[in-house]
Amino acid sequence: MIVAERKPIEEIKGFLAGHKRILVLGCGTCVTICLAGGEREVTTLASVLRLSDSFEVEENTIERQCDAEFFAHIKDQATSCDAILSMACGVGVQMAANVFGPPAGGLEMVPVYPALNTMFCGTNDGAGQWSENCLACGDCKLGIFGGVCPVTRCSKSLLNGPCGGSADGKCEVNPENIECGWQLIYDRLKTLGKLNVLTENIQPRDWAKTHSGGPRKLSREDVAGL
Amino acid sequence: MAQNEYKSGSNLEKVLQAGEFAVTAELGPPKSADLDLIKKKAEMLSGWVDAVNITDNQTAIVRVSSIATGKLALDLGLEPIIQMTCRDRNRLSIQSDILGAYLLGIRNILCLTGDHQCFGNHLTARYVFDLDSIQLIQMVKNMRDEKVFASGEEIKNSKKAEVKEPRMFIGAAANPFADPFEFRVIRLEKKINAGTDFIQTQCIYDMDRFAEWMRQVCDRGLHKKCKILAGVTPLKSARMARYMRDQVAGVTVPSYYIERLAKADDPKAEGIEIVTEQIQQLRKIEGVAGIHIMAIEWEQKVPEIVQKAGLRN
Numbered sequence: 001m002i003v004a005e006r007k008p009i010e011e012i013k014g015f016l017a018g019h020k021r022i023l024v025l026g027c028g029t030c031v032t033i034c035l036a037g038g039e040r041e042v043t044t045l046a047s048v049l050r051l052s053d054s055f056e057v058e059e060n061t062i063e064r065q066c067d068a069e070f071f072a073h074i075k076d077q078a079t080s081c082d083a084i085l086s087m088a089c090g091v092g093v094q095m096a097a098n099v100f101g102p103p104a105g106g107l108e109m110v111p112v113y114p115a116l117n118t119m120f121c122g123t124n125d126g127a128g129q130w131s132e133n134c135l136a137c138g139d140c141k142l143g144i145f146g147g148v149c150p151v152t153r154c155s156k157s158l159l160n161g162p163c164g165g166s167a168d169g170k171c172e173v174n175p176e177n178i179e180c181g182w183q184l185i186y187d188r189l190k191t192l193g194k195l196n197v198l199t200e201n202i203q204p205r206d207w208a209k210t211h212s213g214g215p216r217k218l219s220r221e222d223v224a225g226l
Numbered sequence: 227m228a229q230n231e232y233k234s235g236s237n238l239e240k241v242l243q244a245g246e247f248a249v250t251a252e253l254g255p256p257k258s259a260d261l262d263l264i265k266k267k268a269e270m271l272s273g274w275v276d277a278v279n280i281t282d283n284q285t286a287i288v289r290v291s292s293i294a295t296g297k298l299a300l301d302l303g304l305e306p307i308i309q310m311t312c313r314d315r316n317r318l319s320i321q322s323d324i325l326g327a328y329l330l331g332i333r334n335i336l337c338l339t340g341d342h343q344c345f346g347n348h349l350t351a352r353y354v355f356d357l358d359s360i361q362l363i364q365m366v367k368n369m370r371d372e373k374v375f376a377s378g379e380e381i382k383n384s385k386k387a388e389v390k391e392p393r394m395f396i397g398a399a400a401n402p403f404a405d406p407f408e409f410r411v412i413r414l415e416k417k418i419n420a421g422t423d424f425i426q427t428q429c430i431y432d433m434d435r436f437a438e439w440m441r442q443v444c445d446r447g448l449h450k451k452c453k454i455l456a457g458v459t460p461l462k463s464a465r466m467a468r469y470m471r472d473q474v475a476g477v478t479v480p481s482y483y484i485e486r487l488a489k490a491d492d493p494k495a496e497g498i499e500i501v502t503e504q505i506q507q508l509r510k511i512e513g514v515a516g517i518h519i520m521a522i523e524w525e526q527k528v529p530e531i532v533q534k535a536g537l538r539n
Contacts, residue, residue, distance in 0.1 A: 155342055156313075156353065160360040160416060162409070163339045164401030164428055165475045172475035173342050186406050198409065201416050204317065204361045204376065 001030040001123075002089045003130045004037060004116040009048060012085065015113035019083035022049060024115070025074070025096065026061030027088035034130060037087030037116050045087065045115060065092025071099045083111050090118040138209035138216060144197060146188035151205075153181025159202040162186070233370065233423065234395035236333035237305045238277040241516075242424060242453040247509065248516030249537050250307065250426065250455060251528045253278045253299065255290035264295055267525045268302040274529045274538055275304075277334055279426070279518070282309040286346025293323060297330045307397060308332055311340025316356035317365065317376045324366060325381075328392035336397040336426065337362040359398060360420045366396050367421025396421055400454075401428035402439035404476035411442040418451050425452055426518040429459035431470070431479045433507055440511050449513030456508040457518045460501040460527060464488040498531060505535035 006012075016022060024046045032038025039061040046059040058081055062070045065088035071078070078084055078100055086093040097112040120132035135152045141159070142149055151157045155173040162182030165172030169183045189195050207213070232239050241248045251271050256263040271278055278299060282292040296306030308327055310320060324335065339359040343351045357365065365376045373381050373391040381391045398417045402410055414425065430436045436456070443449055461467045461479075464487040471479040483500055490496035501519075508514050517537065521527050532538045 156339060156355045156358070158339065158355070158358040160358050160413075162404065162406070162413075163359075164399065164404045165342070166405045167475045168405060173344050175475075180405070183406055186409055199412055199416065201360055201364065201420055204357050204365075207356065 001033050001121070002091070003034045003119045003122045003132075004031050004089050005119060006036055006041065006045070006087075006116055007114070012045075012113070012115055013049075013052070016049075016055065016083055016085065019111075020054070021056045021058070021081045021083075023058045023060065023074075023078050023081040023084045023110075024049065025065070025078075025084055025086050025088070026059075027065040027086075027092050028061055028063045029066075031087060031089055031092075031116065032061075034124065037089075042087055045085070049085075065089075066095055068095060068099055071096065078110055081110060083113060085113050085115045087115045089116065090114065135210070137205075139206060141202075144202070145185045146192055146194065146197075148181060148184045148188050150181055150185060153179070153184060155181075158182065159205065234333045234393045236277070236395045238307065238334050239395040239423070241276045247537065248277075248453070248455060249275045249532060250277045250279060250516065250518045251275045251525065252281060252518070252520040252522075253295070253304075253525060254281050254284060254523065255292065255295040257287065257289050259290070261298070264290070264298050265302060268299050268304050270526045271528055272303050274532050275519075276516075277305040277307050279307045279309055279336060279520075282311045282338070282340070283314060283346070284309075285341045286313065286343040286348065286351075288347065293327045293330065293332065296327065296332050300331050305334065306332055307334035307336050309336045309338055310362065311338045312355050312357050312359060312362055313340030313343065313353050316354050320357070320362065321365070321369065321375055324369065324392050324394065328394065333393070333395055334397060335366060335394045336399065337366060337422070338399055360416050363396055363398055363417055363420040363422050366394055370394055370396075371421070395423050397424045397426060398422040399428065400425045401476050402430070402436055403428060403432065403478055407435075407439075410439060411446060411448070414443065415446060415448060418448055422452055424515075425454045427454070427457040428476060429457045429470075429520055430504065430508065431477070431483060433504070435478070436508075437511055440513050444513045449515070453515040454513055455516040455518040456511075456514050457520055458501050458504050458508070459520045459522060460524060460531060461487060461497040462524065463493045463497070498527060498534065501531055502534040505531070505537070509535075 024042050026038050026042035042059045042061050046057045049055045049057045060074050064070050086096045093114045100110040121134040122130050122132045125131050132152055137151050154161050155171050162180055166180040166183055169180055171178040171180045253267050280292040280295045283289055292308040296308040299306045337359050343353050368374055369391055370393050373389045382389045400414050464484050467479045467484045467487055470477050487493045487496055505517050519528055
């Protein structure tokens with residue numbers, strides 16, 4: 001899932017300065033699951049904002065903010081407000097800004113502000129714990145490395161690691177909190193009896209498949225007519 | 227390759243190919259535009275070593291560039307080994323710098339991944355790591371031997387122009403003390419397969435573990451495929467020894483050295499004694515082709531260490 005966390009309240013209030021009627025808009029997908037921007041967090045943030053006399057606060061949570069169609073049933077509520085505080089990830093915030101930005105859909109323009117910092121694609125590791133697992137690099141190497149991603153899990157994204165900073169299974173960048181991704185790869189491949197994979201020199205990555213090639217697009221003819 | 231043909235023609239390459247026991251040291255460039263300090267350090271080392279490593283923003287702290295310092299060292303009569311990390315440059319920048327360094331007369335390069343920027347003085351910087359050290363070694367070798375850039379394009383200025391490739395003697399680092407230990411020799415072999423000509427190791431204090439690593443190296447015949455220089459760093463005090471043990475990942479300092487330094491009336495002199503003994507022990511280990519002395523901000527002690535260890539008179 002996409003993991004996010006709420007911005008400091010002062011930063012949020014900074015965006016809202018000069019606005020009166022605010023829609024706090026949650027998203028029912030990733031940020032609901034990671035407890036950052038679902039219905040419950042919308043209620044909490046709306047209550048916090050109501051404590052300040054300067055705002056009238058509306059609240060709502062839609063199924064997904066990354067799809068335009070899910071905004072249709074909230075357009076009256078949204079356009080009755082003079083700002084939307086999106087509790088979605090950065091994708092959802094941008095979609096909300098497109099939907100309520102002029103002149104799309106003939107709706108009135110309502111400025112959209114983010115309430116969250118979008119962190120990473122990751123997993124839930126237990127109560128209140130999440131960790132990054134995928135950089136969405138567009139050139140997945142998990143098949144080579146036993147299902148452990150060196151691009152994400154190694155602090156230097158090394159394809160021929162580990163570097164000299166691996167000690168006792170930890171990364172020197174933060175031995176308390178970061179496991180050495182390459183120790184994980186080594187251990188996994190050892191278990192799988194595939195250590196020979198690590199004797200091969202992996203060639204430089206094609207970074208054009210990542211963000212270095214500009215914002216990525218995907219076109220699929222096979223589903224274009226559906 | 228015939229005996230009189232060299233890959234780069236550097237002094238270090240000639241010394242190693244002749245089978246002489248090589249001595250290299252480290253020259254850390256200053257954290258300011260201080261020409262006098264570079265001159266002072268170069269004078270201290272001149273005549274005592276076969277080549278000097280010029281560090282490249284070591285521990286992610288901004289310093290005078292390794293190539294500029296290397297050129298100054300060359301002019302002062304020292305042969306430089308410029309360090310090149312993957313942290314600050316992408317493949318375009320590295321290749322451009324290698325072409326430039328070669329034209330300035332630099333013939334040795336040490337290819338490193340680079341310390342993470344979290345250890346330095348620009349914590350909010352973005353790293354590069356377009357390549358890793360092994361891919362960097364391969365790229366420098368391809369520039370020299372295949373005469374091509376990383377893109378596969380020939381190294382020439384135009385279609386009809388002559389190929390003019392930079393010919394570097396290629397070095398890499400090895401840390402026999404990092405984990406996973408069993409993988410360390412495999413990683414060395416990967417660097418050799420990528421094209422490294424010589425290796426300088428992380429500083430060695432745990433002789434037993436280093437000897438075990440060298441046994442694995444020799445069992446695989448790797449010491450015949452590239453020259454291995456054993457790295458040492460003289461300890462100035464028990465405090466420094468504990469710091470190296472506790473704060474530097476992959477460095478282990480046995481407690482008997484710490485005790486010796488703690489008990490010594492003159493810990494600095496004791497540190498020189500210790501490193502001298504270490505060099506003599508390392509010299510006896512099969513496959514060790516030279517010594518690399520990393521006297522951190524203590525370059526003035528290199529001549530004394532070299533003399534006491536019997537490496538030069």
